[in-house]
């Protein structure tokens with residue numbers, strides 16, 4: 601997204617990606633309305649895109665105390681392999697040079713070392729946008745960008761499974777909230793289902809990914825035989841932040857800047873929203889203006905209210921007491937439905 605916007609504004613842009621595309625990304629694959637609107641507004645996606653999964657207008661929350669169905673403003677389900685590939689193709693159409701299998705390292709002098717097919721190249725870009733996610737390694741030589749990782753942080757697991765028994769036209773996200781973690785299921789096209797989970801690292805080390813996810817589900821009284829067949833992929837500890845997300849020529853976006861609780865499915869939209877506003881900051885960097893503080897303030901302001909809502913929603917559904925109250929209210933009134941719709945991130 602950043603590469604697309606920079607190229608659209610006329611800047612010569614190189615996009616270096618460590619893995620060959622399309623690559624697998626641990627993700628529930630549900631884009632919130634705010635991210636969708638932004639992508640549509642700049643023509644990056646259209647309703648005709650064939651890789652779209654169904655629109656999702658209901659979330660079913662399941663815990664050991666019961667289950668609730670709540671309406672939401674429609675999210676879009678996407679297979680991250682195809683969706684991310686599509687974004688890259690759109691950027692390439694605008695002239696972005698995309699190099700896959702190229703690991704980037706930002707050096708202390710803001711030059712970038714590219715490790716590619718056994719050779720090393722040094723580049724001197726006017727501005728460096730770091731969008732290398734939670735597990736990225738490109739800032740490893742820059743102490744000022746160090747992560748602060750919570751010792752209680754869960755890790756992420758994800759898989760895409762085929763399920764011929766799944767109803768073909770479901771528009772429902774299922775979130776199972778178990779002891780210590782949760783597991784989300786979102787339908788993709790045809791018989792495919794995307795599964796994302798946040799759970800304790802210790803549990804995964806002890807039991808392995810499939811059994812650890814099955815354990816979380818069992819604590820919510822759910823059995824699911826798709827879990828054992830899935831090819832699980834993991835991502836590092838999720839709860840973390842960087843004290844600094846910009847310094848001189850380097851601007852950080854997306855997960856590389858800050859983690860957003862995956863329970864509410866907003867990480868992609870947060871990354872999209874910030875990346876889509878990068879051009880004026882990059883232009884100032886090219887004019888030797890120091891935007892270190894301005895970029896941090898801008899990004900944190902964009903996310904502040906969402907961070908609060910995501911944390912509050914996560915705490916509320918994790919607590920069995922609150923869950924029971926919401927479930928009872930949902931049976932008797934339309935209030936929880938109105939609230940759940942309003943809590944969806946819809947800003948354009």
Ligand SMILES: Cc1cc2nc3c(=O)[nH]c(=O)nc-3n(C[C@H](O)[C@H](O)[C@H](O)COP(=O)(O)OP(=O)(O)OC[C@H]3O[C@@H](n4cnc5c(N)ncnc54)[C@H](O)[C@@H]3O)c2cc1C
Nearest residue numbers: 618628629630704732733736756796854855862865867868
């Ligand atoms: C379990 C789970 C479920 C989630 N569910 C949802 C959801 O339903 N909806 C939602 O909106 N969000 C969800 N998220 C969050 C979402 O996946 C992220 O917020 C989003 O992918 C962030 O995008 P990004 O571009 O910042 O990073 P990424 O998508 O992680 O992309 C970073 C890229 O950088 C590359 N890279 C890393 N290091 C280097 C290097 N040194 N040089 C070159 N390239 C490098 C990586 O290979 C990768 O391709 C979920 C996350 C988890 C863990």
